[in-house]
Amino acid sequence: MLVRLMYASRAVPAVDQEELLAILKKSKSNNARSGVTGALCMCPTERVFMQVLEGGRSAVNTLYLRIVADPRHADVVLLSYEEIEERRFAGWAMGQVNMSRLNPALLLKYSESAKLDPYVVSGKASMALFDELVATAAIMGQ
Numbered sequence: 001m002l003v004r005l006m007y008a009s010r011a012v013p014a015v016d017q018e019e020l021l022a023i024l025k026k027s028k029s030n031n032a033r034s035g036v037t038g039a040l041c042m043c044p045t046e047r048v049f050m051q052v053l054e055g056g057r058s059a060v061n062t063l064y065l066r067i068v069a070d071p072r073h074a075d076v077v078l079l080s081y082e083e084i085e086e087r088r089f090a091g092w093a094m095g096q097v098n099m100s101r102l103n104p105a106l107l108l109k110y111s112e113s114a115k116l117d118p119y120v121v122s123g124k125a126s127m128a129l130f131d132e133l134v135a136t137a138a139i140m141g142q
Contacts, residue, residue, distance in 0.1 A: 038054055
């Protein structure tokens with residue numbers, strides 16, 4: 001059975017661009033082995049992570065528990081969890097949102113302000129935002 005999980009968290013101060021690249025590299029390798037796909041967004045000004053994970057229920061649940069326990073994250077919040085028929089992010093072992101291509105008008109479409117803050121919008125709105133990021137090619141990497 002496939003599931004899709006979306007969460008938000010705040011990056012601790014030690015997470016810089018170099019650490020983010022290390023996280024992505026390790027995620028791509030581990031996710032490919034466990035059949036997990038998805039995409040990660042980190043807003044550097046707000047230090048907010050937003051991530052979608054898809055795959056088998058056991059693999060996704062195990063990964064989420066590791067993320068919750070990871071000291072690089074704080075304020076981890078589950079935004080959405082659902083059984084799915086097919087993946088939306090099948091092309092990415094772990095894609096990364098290209099924040100330089102993120103149109104502020106797209107954020108305003110789903111939120112009260114033009115900043116990425118998944119803590120103040122619904123999980124449904126956050127997932128719709130990710131869908132549009134895929135459609136506008138704002139997600140990079142494999």
